[in-house]
Amino acid sequence: MDIDSLLKPFHHFGIRLGLDSVFKLLANLGNPHHQVPIVHVTGTNGKGSVCAYLSSILTEAGYRTGLFTSPHLVHWTERICLNEQPISSEEFCQLLVEVIRAIDPEDQSPTQFEVITAAAWLYFARQKVDLAVIEVGLGGRLDATNVCSNPLVTIITSISRDHWQKLGPNLTDIAREKAGIFKPGCPAVIGVLPPDAEEVVRSRALELGCPIVAPPPARQVAPGWAEWEMDKSIKYPLVLQGQIQLGNSAVALAAVEILQKQGWKISEEAIINGMAKTKWLGRLQWTTWKNHQLLLDGAHNIGGAQALRDYVDSLGTGNVNWIVGMLAKKDHADILKILLRSGDRLFLVPVPDAMTARPHELAKIAWNVCPELGDCSTYPDLSLALDATFASSKGNLVIVCGSLYLVGYFLKIPLSRLG
DSSP: OOOOHHHHHHHTTTOOSSSSHHHHHHHTTGGGGGOEEEEEEEEEEEEEHHHHHHHHHHTTTOOEEEEOOOOSOOOOOGGEETTTOOOHHHHHHHEEEEHHTTOOOOOOOOOOOHHHHHHHHHHHTTTOOOOEEOOOOOSSTTTOOOOOOSSSEEOOOOOOOOOOHHHHHHHHHHHHHHHHGOOTTOOEEEEEOHHHHHHHHHHHHHHHHHEOOOOOOOOOEEETEEEEESEEEEEEOOOOOTOOOHHHHHHHHHHHHHHHHOOOOOOOOHHHHHHHOOOOOTEEEEEEEEEEEEEOOOSSSSHHHHHHHHHHHHHOOOSEEEEEEETTTHHHHHHHHHHHOTTOOOEEETTTTTTBOHHHHHHHHHHHTTTTOSEEEEOOSHHHHHHHHHHHHHTOOEEEESSSHHHHHHOOOOOHHHH
8 A cells, every 4th residue: 555545544534633642542552752852843934944954963963863844745755754864655654554553443533644643753763763853733732743741852933823723813822832842841942933922932931940042043144154153153054045044043053052951962063064954845945847947935824925025025036926826724815915016926826635725716815915916817727827927927036835735736746847
């Protein structure tokens, strides 16, 4: 069997926040999570790139490093990595078979994410990783990754409005859920947070006796280079794009500093080389379509849209041709309001194999939030929209964004892009 067919029976259970099911499943597997020291990372935006920085640095430092992230862009195996290398499909299938066999038929069926998370713990325990960098799937407090009682470091990268249907309608609700990964006495690192959210986070840290570090963003010292200073100053290459990475890289380095104080041997050389080798696809990623350059980015929530808009503004490229697909349960108007400018052209598409927003409905919203658009068209497929965009692009920057699922779909069609 392949990964898709093994996971398909669990897809209809959707997102179900809570830990009872995953704790039972892990107990049936021998509690592999008890064998894995972790760095636990949550946040609305930036958590993926912070995880990527940490995995790269720790691998460079010579540690056997696990990395668990979600969602994947192209293939399931991206979610579970060892020393920067994705698990093989064969190993993933074997693990899934074991996890599925461990499900008690008398218990409520686990969700797809719980099954994958259990497989990751099993893999990391068997591979005897020195530590694993674990990205929260959704929220924090009731996320299936939140099963370790003594993480080495916990991290909240950012907080903005996303998944509010599950986490609560305002930033303080969302902050409370994300601070749910804090554990008594375990150090925490936080990025720049909205004041209301930061108050909630700091209050929770105080209750639990968590030493908390809020590092200032790094500063850019040359193109592609940044400098950050806490206990000591370090200059390092910054290969991921956008102003937001000054903050994300600082959060990662603050976590590294905590690990160093705990006795982990991470040299300055490992930090610099790790930062230089960091890869995180689908976020401010330059690529091509049929020899035309374009920019890919998820930008699936308000914070992500603002980071993308800030990056575009820093390029000074003038009007933009946007190719946008979005999921149904997103803040469509707020995101489009952040992205669009007078004279921009908008090409709307459905997100394949997902609960997509309808392009014609997004078009109505777009005209409402930006009546001065140069054009607003809908297409039934991303490939058709790309061809139409470049046929009339007038040399303007072309950006595909609005959903990581749309970005992943783009990355799955490489042959079309090479023509």
